[in-house]
Amino acid sequence: MKQSFLENKINPLMFIFILAVLLLIFPSFIRHAQDNSIMVGEAYYDLRISNSIIEGKLLNFDSLQERTYDVNLYHLILSGLNLFMSPILIYLFVPFILGVLSLILFWLILKKFNVEKNVLFFVLFIYVLSPIFLFLFTNLNKYSIVVVLSLASFLMFLSKKPLLSILTLIFIPLIDFSSFIIILLMILIYAFLKDKLKQWNYLLIISTITTLISIFILNLSVTFEFLIKKPAFGELWTSFGALIGLSIFTLFLAFLGFASLWKKKRTFLFFNISFIMFLIISMFNDPAKIIFNFFISGLAGYAFYLLISRNWAIITIKKFTILLIFCSLIFSTSVYVNGVTSSQPNKELVDALEFLKYYEAPSLFETEVVFSHNSYGFFIEYFANKKSFLDTNSIKDDNYDLMNNVSNEIFYSRNLDDTELLLRDNNIQYFLVTDEMKKGFVWKKPDEGLLFLFQSSNKFLKIYDQPGVQIWSYSNFVI
Amino acid sequence: MKKITATILLLIIFLVTFVFRTYFAFQTPEFSYNSYFSLRQIEHIEETGFPLFHDDLSFGGRTFLFPPLFLYVLSFFSLIFNASFIAKVIPNLLASLIIFPIYLSAQHITKKRIISLMGAFFSAFIPVFFSNTINNISAYTLVIPLIFFIIYFLIRSDEAIYLNLALFFLVVLVLTHSSSFFLVLGLLLFLLLMKVEYLHVEKKELEIVLFSTFLILWFNFVIYKQAFFMHGPLVIWQNIPIEILKNFFFDLNMLQVLYVIGIIPLLLGVFAVHNVFFKSKKRSVFLLLGFGLATFLLLWLKLVPFRVGLIFLSLVLVLLATYGTKLIYSYIKKTKKPKYANFFLVGLFILFILTSFIPALNSASKEVQITPSNEEIAALNWIKLNTPVDSVILGTLEEGHLINYFAERKNVLDSNFLLIPDAQQRYEDVNLLYKVRFKTEAVRTLNKYDVNYIYFSSKFNKEEKLYYVDEDCFTKVYDNSIKIYEVLCEIK
Secondary structure, three states: OHHHHHHHHOOHHHHHHHHHHHHHHHHHHHHHHOOOOOOOOOHHHHHHHHHHHHOOOOOOEEOOOOEEOOOOHHHHHHHHHHHHOOHHHHHHHHHHHHHHHHHHHHHHHHHHOOOOHHHHHHHHHHHHHOHHHHHHHHOOOHHHHHHHHHHHHHHHHHOOOHHHHHHHHOOHHHHOHHHHHHHHHHHHHHHHHOOOHHHHHHHHHHHHHHHHHHHHHOOHHHHHHOOOOOOOHHHHEHHHOOOOOEOHHHHHHHHHHHHHHHHHOOOOHHHHHHHHHHHHHOOOOHHHHHHHHHHHHHHHHHHHHHHHHOOOOOHHHHHHHHHHHHHHHHHHHHHHHHHHHOOOOOHHHHHHHHHHHHOOOOOOOOOOEEEOOHHHHHHHHHHHOOEEOOOHHHHHOOOHHHHHHHHHHHHHOOOHHHHHHHHHHOOEEEEEEEHHHHHHHOOOOOOOHHHHHHHHOOOEEEEEEEOOEEEEEEOOOOO | OOHHHHHHHHHHHHHHHHHHHHHHHOOOOOOOOOHHHHHHHHHHHHHHOOOOOEEOOHHHOEEOOOOOHHHHHHHHHOOOOOHHHHHHHHHHHHHHOOHHHHHHHHHHHHOOHHHHHHHHHHHHOOHHHHHHOOOOOOOHHHHHHHHHHHHHHHHOOOOHHHHHHHHHHHHHHHOOOHHHHHHHHHHHHHHHHHHHOOOOOOHHHHHHHHHHHHHHHHHHHHHOHHHHHHHHHHHHHOOOOHHHHHHHOOOOOHHHHHHHHOHHHHHHHHHHHHHHHHHHOOHHHHHHHHHHHHHHHHHHOOOOOHHHHHHHHHHHHHHHHHHHHHHHHHHHHHOOOOOHHHHHHHHHHHHHHHHHHHHHHHHHHHHOOOOOOHHHHHHHHHHHHHOOOOOEEEOOOOOHHHHHHHHOOEEOOOOOOOOOOOHHHHHHHHHHHOOOOOHHHHHHHHHHOOOOEEEEOOOOOOOOOOOOOOOOOEEEEEEOOOEEEEEOOOOO
């Protein structure tokens, strides 16, 4: 059966391709069916920045959020694309194309390692089902491009085209410096283990040059801070809610693969060393997690193949185990897809923010700041074209701790005088409140902190009230 | 000993165990404090056909996550008899079943019926197991026999019938309780021990381990998905507040541990371990060692409540002890005085009676006294009849389920912390409310949880009274050995 499936009935690569296409389209399709925008999260920040670049507003300062902006090749690419395509088309087709491209590149790399055809099928199958594949290619982000460039660079290196490899590699630090370090590390390990000293020297020279270019172009005091995050075990797994997360089941399978390859450890030294090293680095570095996913897919795919092809003593157990492995692989995929399809912004939020964009009221402050949970920051900036008090990028700001304390004080204080002082100090004119915030995201009780002030003080006016979202306005005179 | 004689004796041991258990259980009409959660669930299943996964009363409203098979078993029987009666009988019946897998496993390992029967008897009257499962509606009464049946079936997995039974029981176990993780860990450590000792791992063994691991991991991830999302990796500690984790899991000293496990199983078990590692390298005993190590690991990492861990450990030790007994018995048989072998068994039995059986009965008689008193139940019934339906009642951690069950009112906390976002804070606040002396601080905290009434029994508190209570903000609405105060003030 296995042979006929893999070799005769259907081209396995075609099967993987179809599966990838379906998986990449599915979340966008669901979001579209729910009348929600297909873009989620940081995409709105990237789009706003790319729009600003097109309009010539942005050189090295983000005027809306009033913070310095580090030039990023990704935003330049995005603004280039924005000239020819609508954002919807960009976010629908570009990640999809990159996803397919990454699949092809990964396949070519595996072929360079002489991976058996049957094993190759399982490796790609697990890669396509991995939550990281979906994270990278269901929504365009800087890592989508970085991964494709990294794979291309490594493939060139394997194909003994170090110059091409370096030419590809050189773009990565201009998008994400942390990713550059990680991919460079991987190539160096390979070069070192394979004794490819010539390439090794090339890489050293080029990596030094690119580092210098990056230091020149980018603000590396910030970049280095983000090279190493605070290690968190929970941040590693999709099942624990990580955005860039791995599947626990796939890792378990990968460990089986790792154990199976242990006997041939000299042959697979690169895989074994990289597996262990990236497992550790993944705990505190997101790009490492993305690269680690390729090693996990490789080893887990090998283990899956071994389990299917081995002669089982008990056939019933074989069938159930394979079924369970399949269900387990699907589990993490479904957790991720479910997360993406239900994530913000939904239609209600977009409508509310578009209302706010055109809302005209006597302005108290020169800059009108919208106060809400920081996870809505990018949406406020993009849709309402107003400054958000905090957004996800605020964590990089020097005064983040102070601002976060102010935010908490405003959210939870029931003292009008204290709150007003903070509102005036920070030019806060509008408040975006969602049901999600009222149901535990921010508040646990209907009359907690700011919610109490909304009800009890007439200095707050509800200017937008639709199911799921309300917008309040603050005025320093009694209404 | 003939097989028929052994079977009759085994049935007698089963009946004796069951009679002793039910005798103690029926010494009181009430149950242990935590049992009222299960009792409420059973009654809810009886009424609606489904467990109470979304509860408006616990923690003032929350979601429960658990595999419900055990509760369904009890609910099924409560269709015929009264739920309280069933909750006394069925868990004891299930716990009494432990003697069968212990006997069968011991028989397979030792090939001596008399020693296996002794093992069965020992397992039934291990103090920690006997006393903790007598008046407690706990899924462990089903889980523990299931796990030991699975171990027995795995030992005999060469035969298809046992293998199929192992798989069936495994599925039942997964549907019963999350402690099925214990089985995975035990099996993985068994494989590790086999590798370390350079023993050949059979295909079947590897396949069973793989299947069990994936089944248990997958099923638990599906059930506890929400909890994994909410608590992350800390979910394995069930979101239990740190103070409870620190104190609750190690509430016994070393001497007490010896007392509740039993000195005979411990000594003979350790002797068996030594022999297996350094002399015989017996495969079936390695499986038991895997489970013994798993228990140690879980206890060390505080992943199981201390007493539950001790139950697993003591039962593994009983099985190992049968092997140790057999070794000594066979040795004496080979000496010039072989008849002393039987004296050895008799001596061992007497020692067990003195060091485990009597302590087990003693602990059980104490355990059945740790139940809610008539005064407590009367006070809770008063709340049910005299307070608004949506009232929130402050009680201690131990009293939380009672407030839900008898008073049918919301509590501030109880012993199920999973999916409670502010569990640590609640636990600290509730403790504070029974100690604090300043009224403003108390009222602010009471307002935080919308508490309408304070239930004060002083049973689980060091304090004799609530210091902040005065006539301005509190009215004593019930005054007996239990006191109930209505909260009148609110801090804006």
